[in-house]
Amino acid sequence: MACAIAREVAAAHPVRLLPPVTVSCSHEHAAWPGTVSISSVTLHAVVRDMAASLRRSGVDALVLVNGHGGNYVLGNVVQESSARGERMALFPAAEDWETARERAGVETSLLTDMHAGEIETSILLHTHPELVRPGYETSDVVADDRRHLLTVGMSAYTDSGVIGRPSLGSAEKGKRLLASLADSFGAYVSLLTSADDSVPDSGDARK
DSSP: OHHHHHHHHHHHSSOOOOOOOOOOOOGGGTTSTTOOOOOHHHHHHHHHHHHHHHHHTTOOEEEEEOOOTTOTHHHHHHHHHHHTTOEEEEESOHHHHHHHHHHHTOOSOTTTOOBSSHHHHHHHHHHOGGGSOTTGGGOOBOOOOOTTHHHHOGGGTOSSSOBBOGGGOOHHHHHHHHHHHHHHHHHHHHHHHSSSOOOOOGGGGGO
């Protein structure tokens, strides 16, 4: 997801792509053998070290494109970096996803669409249809009350890893989702490249 979003953003805005960090904090998936995670402390350190390296090269603005909900620590990284006067942002925000969901005609709410649901399936059907296995049309799992997720993990709510409605996914929705996110990214470019740190109007992303 993160790579698909980043490529779409880079095609629309004057930014450079870094290689993805492919292992992060997926501890909630630990019940499925083969899941590999690093600690939040390690992910925090990796991002900080990469940002410091970029600043030494003269690149003083960094956007973290997050494709995994379990990477909560990235919000802390951005908060702490911004407090030090560094230019960093986390993308997409929940508001960006909500705008994209509405523009793309996604039926599932963001609460229901947690993992491998309508949104992620649509993006993959658009960008990498070969990765979507047959049977997604009958694999819906709705588990909106997940208040104990951090304690018991995802396996308490789903046997397959799906939480959402992949049956509603389509390549056209995936295309519109990515296009909307690329539009929303414009506000982040304006914020990180402006002379001051005032928050741009939300409409800036649609110009």
